[in-house]
Amino acid sequence: MSQTAQSSRKILIINGPNLNMLGMREPKIYGSQTLGDIEKLCAQSAGEFGFDIDFKQSNHEGEIIDWIQEGKDIFDGIIINAAAYTHTSVAIHDALKLLDYPVIEVHLSNPEERESFRHLSYIKPIAAAVIAGHGAKGYVIAIKELDRILKRQKP
Ligand code: DQA
Numbered sequence: 001m002s003q004t005a006q007s008s009r010k011i012l013i014i015n016g017p018n019l020n021m022l023g024m025r026e027p028k029i030y031g032s033q034t035l036g037d038i039e040k041l042c043a044q045s046a047g048e049f050g051f052d053i054d055f056k057q058s059n060h061e062g063e064i065i066d067w068i069q070e071g072k073d074i075f076d077g078i079i080i081n082a083a084a085y086t087h088t089s090v091a092i093h094d095a096l097k098l099l100d101y102p103v104i105e106v107h108l109s110n111p112e113e114r115e116s117f118r119h120l121s122y123i124k125p126i127a128a129a130v131i132a133g134h135g136a137k138g139y140v141i142a143i144k145e146l147d148r149i150l151k152r153q154k155p
Contacts, residue, residue, distance in 0.1 A: 009050060011146060012075045013042055013139070014064055015057040016083030022108075030108045031135045038136045045140040049147045051076075061085055061092065068095040077146045079139065081106045086121050093122040102128040102149045104142040108135050 015035060018025060023034035033041075039055045046053045054075075058064050064085065071078065078096070080103065085092055096103050103126055110133030111118035124130055129145045131138045 008052070009076045009150070010052045010054065010074060011046060011143065012067065012071045012078045013053055013055045014067060014078065014080045014082070015055075016064060016081060016085045017059040019081060019083050020057050020059070033136045038139055041136055042139050042143065045143045049143060051143065051147070061089055065091055065095045068092070069098065072098055075101060076150060077102045077104065079104045079106055079142045079146065080123060081108070081139075082123055086111070086123050087118055089122055093126065096123065096126050102146060102153075104128060104146050104149075105130045105132075106138050106142045107132040108138060109133060 019035055022030055022038070023032060035057055042053055042055055054071075056067060058067070064082070068078070078099065078101065080092075080096070082089065082092055082105075086105070086107070103123070105121065105123040105127040107130075111121070112132070121130070128149050129142070131142045131145065134141055
């Protein structure tokens, strides 16, 4: 997508299964902020970098794949916390491969320091950056990183 008009840069932020339960879901691991709090945080940070965001959550793999496909010609970058699908979904991996813009993988916790079944990520091989273990702040770090990557590609 065109990055000539800075203010029109768009990011798709996708959150996978069970992230709608943040706030009440294992707060010792995921923190006490709700997904709504994280959306506000992202909107504020994105605004500072001149991005518009489309912030979404789904518990359904196919819906996430539809959003990725539909966003192919709309966005300048994607930030994805695929949650448990990170560790299982070849289909989300394949969908992300369709994109010709950067993919940033985000996790609130650090899956590599948790159970062994969380150590494999199907997103990582195609991610321009992985931000994990910073809680909600990780989304803000991801937005900043995306800005840096896009500016490096097309200053
Ligand atoms: C998560 C880590 C995943 O392993 C887990 O299945 C999640 C959340 C995170 O943000 O830390 O649902 O993606």
